[in-house]
Amino acid sequence: MVTFTLMVIIFAMVKRKSTQFRPITDMAERYCQEYVKTPDNQAEAAKRAGYASPDNAASRMMKDERIQKRITELMTERNKRLRVSADYVLMRLVEIDQMDVLDILNDDGTLKPIRDWPKIWRTTLSGFDLSSTIMNMNEDSIETILKKIKWPDKVKNLELIGKHVDVNAFKERLEVNVNVSIANRMAAARKRAQGRGGNDE
Structure with a gap:
């Protein structure tokens, strides 16, 4: 009995060795590579890496x-390669915020040809509708008309800017006056003391 108790104590004292210095497996490396491609879908990354139970594998x-560290390394390398930084993201968001419809209109209110639009308009539109009409039956000339354009959601864009620069513009704030709170508590304590027949000294 003493021997068994001693063994339990010794076993409890021995800590499991940390895995942080052990290299990750080839399959785990594949998971990291796939995760960087689709960081919003961990299970899909695990599936593409070859895991039989993607949900469990991703969670584990x-x-x-070690996996977290490797993913961070891969994302940092990718951002350097693509020259994407916090400054770049903020700059793009500000450019989108400053998009002005007058940039793509002629003086008479008609749309300018797309080739004359500023680059931010050409690269940021969410969508557009074109319609084609045949101008001359003999020459088969076709005129393409831009009917509708859909530009980015400006409110969503402002929210992203607000989060990026941490201005907390969209957070509800709750201000508490600590002095009033303490004063209220002291007054309530006095009333309770007077109710029990104590003095107010």
Whole structure:
């Protein structure tokens, strides 16, 4: 009995070895590579990496500090390659916020040809509708008319700017006056003391 108790104590004292210095497996490396491609779908990354139970594998992987570190390394490398930084993201958001419909209109209110639009308009539109009409039956000339354009959601864009620069413009704030709170508590305590027949000293 003493021997068994001693073994239990020794076993409890021995800590499991940390895995943080052990290299990750080839399959885990594939998971990291796939995760960087689609960071919003961990299970899909695990499936493409070859795991039989993608949901369980993804959950297990994301708890491993080695995997987290490797994913961070890969994302940092990718951002450097693409020259994407926090400044770049903020600059693009500000450009979108400053888009003005007058940039793509002629003085008479008609749309300018797309080739004459500023680059921010050409690269940021959410969608557009074109219609084609035959101008001359003999020459088969076709005129393409831009009927409708859909530009980015400006409110959503402002929210992203607000989050990016941490102005907390869209957070509800709750201000508490600590002095009033303490004063109220002291007054309530006095009333309770007087109710029990104590003095107010």
